[in-house]
Amino acid sequence: MPVPTHVFDPPFNIIRCSHAVLDVTNLDKSAAFYEKTVGLHIENRDDKSVYLRASEEHQHHSVVLRKAPKAACNRLGFKVGNDGDLDKAAAFFSENGIAYAFVDQPFQGRTLQFTDPFGFQIELYATMEKRPHLLRRYDLYKGCHPQRLDHFNVFAAEVQDTVDFYARLGFRLTEYAEEDGDNGRIAAAWMHRKGNVHDFAITNGRGPRLHHIAYWVPTAMNIVHLCDVMASSGYLKNIERGPGRHGISNAFFLYIRDPDGHRIELYTSDYFTGDHDHEPLRWSLRDPRRQTLWGAPAPRSWFEEGSTFAGQAVREPRFVADVLVAD
Template sequence: MNFNIIRAARAVLNVTNLEESRRFYVHALGFIETESDDKHIYLRGLEEHTHHSLVLKKSDEPSVEAISYKVFAEEDLDTLSAFFTEKGYRIKWMGSGSQKAIGRTLRVQDVSGLPLEFFATMDPVDRLLQRYDLYKGAKVQRIDHFNCAVTDVEKAYNFYINELGFACSEYTTADDEKIWAAWLHRKPTVHDVAFMNGVGPRLHHVGFWLSDPMSVIHTCDVLASLGYGSSIERGPGRHGLSNAFFLYLRDPDGHRIELYNGDYLTSDPDFKPVKWDLDDPMRQTFWGHAAPDCWFNEASTVLDIHTGQAVETGDPKLEKKKPTIII
């Protein structure tokens, strides 16, 4: 089957306090608040032409309801539904009236237990790319990727490459040549999703694209001036993998987001994936500074699409060395 999956498109995060989340995402980071009610805040970046790319949903506990991909047409949803059903996965349809601003969606727990969502249509909004009077904080432009911790990266890799039609841009191998981490894409950049070897399934972070590296530096100054200095978890820095300039932040509920700029084009059909050795210190951070332990050990709980309960996690049989990766 051919699945016309376009790109990573939105995340639905459960948060415990909408006002605290608004202060962080809107007032500090500069996301555009498209709409809100007493249970949701719908956010987007300045260049995005659709209603939202991030939903903050009021809940008793922080968690991840869905990570979502846009497909080309409604027919692609039906093709995906038939595929997952044939493979024995339990799917869940959500009608166009059940969620704000988005058409019918297909949800399914993927091969690793992550709550995937696919949709074709979302209400259009004015693109604010040249509304420079609205630029503040990080000046977030658009959603870029998801990064997920799973217990078996090779299984996830094979499923997304061989079944869903993703391509690999970069990957890390251990001494036994087993894939330790992989960066996979549908749009012609380094990744729409990355998988790391670790306790999972969990969402490690959602990445958002910024217009330039100085926006990352400016974000640090803004966060510090607003009292959010402790929200800066890692960076600024440059990854060896992807070559991207990065900053990792934790929101008021502990969800991790990455502010990201500077990767490269992967559209050529003869593009060859870049292989990294697990022991190469320039892989994680090109400049050499180490990530904090929390960056390796902490991630967001994901929910079962049918029960709404937390998905049980597993712990892979790791080597004694500390696991390293991600962007």
């Protein structure tokens, strides 16, 4: 595939992935799952929505659960450097024929919402309400001790174009999986802004859909304990894959499903990618260690299922590789 060249001077400055807005069908049940099983902290709740954050996050929320008749990913949020970046983004979207709107979002103020050309519903903001972080409030730790939102992973029907689009926005490739041969097509790309393996991973598949959101946890032991807790509290079937070690990103991982089937990865261990001369790592689609270093296969659901974006039709991918891909 054509690997995008890194853009050091993007049209506006996205700092990192920030939050996901998820539509859920049973707000109480979902809130209980994210708070008690996963271990996030509820920062605000009313009849229609629940806002949660992880222990090191100063920001008001990294997940927003919204009561809805149908489960969906409502929106993925990224934080920009400062308010001026929102205007630069608006200018960029205007120039490129991408519709956008400024809205005032609770707890995060001036917010620029847009749907990218591939159907991903995104919002940008500069300054969210702050709360003292809870990193040293170990007495409040619950669940698997999630520490910070780490990344989003989506299924894209037009994977190469999607990668190219986000590369123009300054997202930088760290690892990618590719068909072998001279005309090998890219099947998955891991791209970052904040200096680790990824903020945004883009995988070939029926899209636009959300594959998962991921929280960083302190150690593999927290993940082992989460498996034990889920197995003994009625959430056995919500353990979808793992625990295991990815070849990609070197992360120790677990994939679980929330009560509506939204997928969450718990994730620990990656590496620094901020050097200007950092080079992306290529994986052959044929290398099984990409998905898991230890060899245990992922279940079919993990390759096929994902959360649609509210209001977006899902398209078949432009091509189907002869290897299952959804890393």
